[in-house]
Amino acid sequence: MSTDQWTISRSKVVYGLDRNDLHFLDIDEKGDLLLRIGDHTISFKEIAKLVEKQNGNSAGYTSSFTLRIPQLITYQMKKLKAAFAQAIEKTDYKGEFNAVYPVKVNQRYDCVMPVLASDPNYGLEAGTKAELFLIKSVTEEEKHRLIICNGAKDPEYLQSIKQCVEEGYNLTVSVESLHEAKMIVELLDPDKSTIVLRIKPYLMVRGHWSHSAGRDSKFGLSIHDLFDVIELLKENGFTNSVTTILGHVGSQITAMDDFLKFSKFMTRIYYEVREMGLTSVKTIDFGGGLPIDYTSSHPPDLMNQYADALLEGILSELDEIGGDIEHPNILTESGRGITALGSAVVVKALEVRSVFPSSGQKISQERQQERDRCISEMRETTSVAELLELWNEFHSQHGHSTGSVKDLLENEYLIGDVRREVRRQLARISTPGIRPEKLVESIWHPDYLAIGNFSVFNAACDYVLVNQHFPIVPIQDLHVRPETTVRLVDITCDSDGELSQFHRKGTGEIWWSRDYRPLTMRTDDMGQGIPVGYLKNVQGSYFVIALTGAYQDVIEADHNLLGDLPDVEIIVTEDGEWKIKWTAGAQKMEDLLADAGYVGFDIDEDPYMSD
Known part of the structure; x- marks a missing residue:
């Protein structure tokens, strides 16, 4: 699929927007993520800007926040009652x-x-x-x-x-x-x-x-x-x-x-x-x-x-x-069916880190020859099994470096380049029925980490407790074929502080990112990596973690003494005016320390990252 063939409709399919329980999320012609209530929309870009403009100097302001959407609770209640009213009527x-x-x-x-x-x-x-x-x-x-x-x-x-x-x-x-x-x-x-x-x-x-x-x-x-x-x-x-x-x-x-x-x-x-x-x-x-x-x-x-x-x-x-x-x-x-839609966590990406060095770097002649040989052989393969066998052979030789730091650096250049080629060739020869087995998933695994100004344990603890999936959507560049995928990680000192699951929709054929990672599969499948339109725009932008209104507020954990994010309520009036209300700042370090038994502090600041 060429970039020219990409449409906003395809992006809606990839992220599951504008339907089912994400009916309130949409995309405009500029590729910005929209909040939709009834016939009225507002972009998350605008929401974030208004929150900062109105409350940037407020106590407890930090760049990420929990967005409360009470009108979606009302929507779910009416929907439930309507469903039973219809069922009662048609069955007498x-x-x-x-x-x-x-x-x-x-x-x-x-x-x-x-x-x-x-x-x-x-x-x-x-x-x-x-x-x-x-x-x-x-x-x-x-x-x-x-x-x-x-x-x-x-x-x-x-x-x-x-x-x-x-x-x-x-x-x-x-x-x-x-x-x-x-x-x-x-x-x-x-x-x-x-x-x-x-x-x-x-x-x-x-x-x-x-x-x-x-x-x-x-x-x-x-x-x-x-x-x-x-x-x-x-x-x-x-x-x-x-x-x-x-x-x-x-x-x-x-x-x-x-x-x-x-x-x-x-x-x-x-x-x-x-x-x-x-x-x-x-x-x-x-x-x-x-x-x-x-x-x-x-x-x-x-x-x-x-x-x-x-x-x-x-x-x-x-x-x-x-x-x-x-x-x-x-x-x-x-309960869940009523309030899950009622809140979403809006997370600012503080920075982006790369797992591999960028391609095109100068390496030793020996490694360059090894790279060229591997890539040449991979381009001649005619089956997924043959390609994976070559990758296994290469990885067994180069997957672990025991030399100097410089040697390790060159080895990472080499592995990154060959891994990119494996993805490209997987996309070339894979059939619609390719199975995302462990080895294949490791090749598709994201190369980039987006560091979010939040704590998974406080914002979406069910992911850690029961592996509950939450849909995650970037707020911009949704009009283009995604360039790559990223892992959204938090600022806790815990390896579980990561939300990287992404549900690949079943579209009958695989849709690929520009760097040949699957965005969809033939049938529904859970993978790793959140698609992003342009990697260069991720830092300083936001991700929306949707459907967090059930249980997440009541089972939250203040891991690393990272407490509640600010609370922002949004409603739309009948005439289409959006009203954004700052209801609480982020939890202060003083209060978090007191909860742990440490009193006598006078610290008004919250523990999240400042801009």
């Missing part, structure tokens, strides 16, 4: 749909309040005593909102629940063990209590968090405990207090047939607990699991498929049971 479903937001996903005030502001009937879920107090404070004037109390419970937690009910909050408490059930019947009033039976889903699903379901799950009642708990509740006057059954199969479930199985399982439980006398059970709470499309590779109607799968499972199971059974109301506890 008789039950109602409602949703709660589990605050554990992001307890920040600037995340929870947009949820409440977006829908007067949206509920909240607490998993701890502290989260219950958080929810109580933000719903004090809206006590009609449903509050679900999950998590491990002690008498103090249950007393807090009891007090909330007495104060008029619409609160329901889950039972997750026989021990909890005994405390509940002892401490709570059956006439004033609403109870959820949280049940282990006895099935297997796919995904990183699949262990949230099945016999070994840490959550919910085992099937033998379920019968004992029901008897205990009935014996103590709580028969009519139980209104809901709850199951949770894990986070980020992308296989919709797993939701179908889950729905059928929960519907069978719904029917049978009602047959056991709990006729006040009218709701199935399906917990979380609604996925985010971090790779822009799933169907665009994933949320609709999710709603359809749950309803299909209910209706098919009820049909199989037979009889005139009341359709249950549906409740979900989606």
